[in-house]
Amino acid sequence: MHKLFLIISSISGMLAVGLGAFGAHAFKDKLAAEGTLNTFQTAVQYQFYHTLALLGIALLMIKYESQWLSYAGYSLTFGTLIFSGSLYILCFSGMKWLGAITPVGGLLFILGWIFLLMFALKSLE
Template sequence: MHKLFLIISSISGILAVSLGAFGAHALKDKLTKAGTLETYQTAVQYHFYHTLALLAIALLLTKVQSQWLNYAGYSMTFGILIFSGSLYVLCFTGMKWLGAITPIGGLLFIAGWVCLLMTALKSL
């Protein structure tokens, strides 16, 4: 399982850096609606923070076999897709209804951190 999360975190890191640079350079003048650039920056920040958490999970899985770590990895992965993904799409399309699913991604991030806590309490 560690290899899967290492691959996902690597791809996610590539995307986070690329989308961050794209936003800073190519979109700065295009994301002109109030709050849109800030929303995009939030998407990139959370994308990157949780990519690093996913990398840590992949590395921990090389030392500790824990179902909680697997749950954490999946939670972080789907949190990135739903939280940051919905914000990216919202910024590009203006589809406001996507704001309603963004909190689901946030809940997945929280669940991932709780699963990391459970790993520490149960396995380490």
């Protein structure tokens, strides 16, 4: 399982850098004109934060076998897809209704951190 989360975090980190650079250079004027530049930057930031957290989970899984880490990894993975993904699509498509599903990704982020806390409380002594 740690290999899966390591692969996902690597791909997510690569995409965050690429999307961040692409948005800052190729689409900066378009995003600024549409008033979505801040939204785009939020998507990139949260993708990076949770990519690093997922990397940490993958590394912890090398040493510790815990369902809590698996739950945390899946929560952060799907949280990133839903939270950042919906914001990226909103920025480029203008589909404002996607803003309604973004909080689901935020809830998954919170759950991921709760699961990581549960791992720490239950597994580390």
